[in-house]
Amino acid sequence: MKVEDVKVCILIIEGTNCEAETSQAFRRSGASAEIVHLKQLLGQDTKPEETRKLEDYEILVIPGGFSSGDYVRAGAILAARMKSRMEDELVQFIDEGKPVLGICNGFQILVELGVLPGIESIMSRYPTASLGWNDSGRFECRPTLLENWNKGKCIFTTKLERGQIIQAPTAHAEGKFMLPKHREKELLDTLKDNDQIVFRYVDAEGQIAGYPWNPNGSLFGIAGICNSEGNVFGMMPHPERTYLGIQQADWTRNVPDNGDGKAVFESVLDHVTKKF
Amino acid sequence: MVKAFVEIHLKKGIADPEGSNTLKALKLLGFETATDVKSARLFEIDLEEEDRVRAEDLLEEMCNRLLANPVIHDYQIRFE
Structure with missing residues (x-):
């Protein structure tokens, strides 16, 4: 399918606050992004013309904020x-290989839902990570x-080389x-063996390091992981906040044509346009 | 009807920055004999259940599905 036909559902509820720049990132990459309230998907307190179905979208994104x-x-x-309210629809969406992206609070939600790490099933009854x-x-x-640690499983980082380091800001208390x-x-080894580790926090020399390079003390410096199929991906840092060159932290000295985070959006759109 | 108190706390070995920062602040305030602080969260839940055993089962399920993350939390259930 053509990139302009790719429909992206940017899911919000009260407290979400990164939907504008996240949808802007997908739009700038050519896709059609729509900000959708959870109640629109559930058909709850909404007019018929406002109701939406998850299956009508190719990509589901849960943006950052404080839901x-x-x-x-x-x-x-x-x-x-x-x-x-929508477990079956979500499991089917993931099972069909459609991409799901969780950024920051979205990553926390995917972990709490039990779809990440998603080692043994698409969605576990209880969370299996925290x-x-x-x-x-x-x-x-x-x-x-962030160092791209993925060997190719994750469909959100295919535009990055293995070992490539990108900038993306973090803004969280629980990460x-x-x-x-x-x-x-045992589980960390499984994540490594399954190629589910995507981003790790590194220092300016590209080495795994402690605080403040790793801002939260994550196990193994993990900043982002994908499920065992590679189509569900969560990361704590915000790639939508380095979509443009002028959003890079060193933009006054070095303004690249594109920000580093753009690769995440371009990777998934490339995958979707080829697969569907 | 029963009233239950559900206390959620971090498992042993899980870092508790809220607890350790609170301890630091208490020491700054002069409470020098304070040696450890652990944070916890308390939910007071009313249930329209007569059967305590069933109420306890439901509360455990509430903990596993929402109130606690079993990866990092333990919980204790008490009835009034």
């Missing part, structure tokens, strides 16, 4: 609402450097990726 005020835990409420409080105990808002302690090594 439901981060009550209980970041992402927990929206995940519960989605799971209770994005917990940053080790610093505070909200971290800073540029971060420390954790696996169950008693199975940590």
Whole structure:
């Protein structure tokens, strides 16, 4: 299909706040992006002409923000609402190989939904990983450097070379990726073997490093992972905030034609236009 | 009807920055004998259930599905 025919659902509820720049990124890359409230997908309190169906879209994106005020835990409420009302539609969407992207709060939601890491099933009943409080105990808002660690499984990073380092800012309080302690090594090895690790925080020399390069204390420096099929992807940093060259942290000294984050959007659109 | 108190706390070995920062602040305020602070969250839940066993099952499911993330949290359920 042509890129202009690719319909992207940017899902919001109260507290989402990155929908404008996320939809702008997809639009600038040529796709048709629509900001859709969860109630429009559920047909709840909406006029018939406002109702939307998930199956009519090629890509689902859960953007950043503070959905439901981060009550209980970041992402927990929206995940519960989605799971209770649209689990079957979402599982089918993922099963069809359609891409799902979660950025920041969106990543937290995908983890709380149990679709990431998505090792043993498309969606687990309970979460199997956690994005917990940053080790610093505070909200971290800073540029971060990410190494593409993926060998090709993730459909969101195919435009990046393995080992390529990109800039994307982080802005979160709960971003420390954790696996169950008693199975940590085994599950981490599985993620490596399945090529599910996508981005890792690195320092200016491209080495895995501690704080502040790794802003939250994530296990193995993990900044982003995909499911075992590679079509569901979540990352804590914001690629939509380095879509343009002038959004790069060093833009006063070095303005590239494109921002580093653009590759994430171009990769998934390239995949969709070829596959569907 | 039963009233339940559900306490969610971090599993042993999981970093608790809220607790450690609170401890730091308490020491700054002069509470020098404070040696450890652990953060927790309390939910007070009313349930229209007569059967305690069933209520407990439901509360456990609430914890697993929303109130706690089983990867990092433990929970305790108490009835009033």
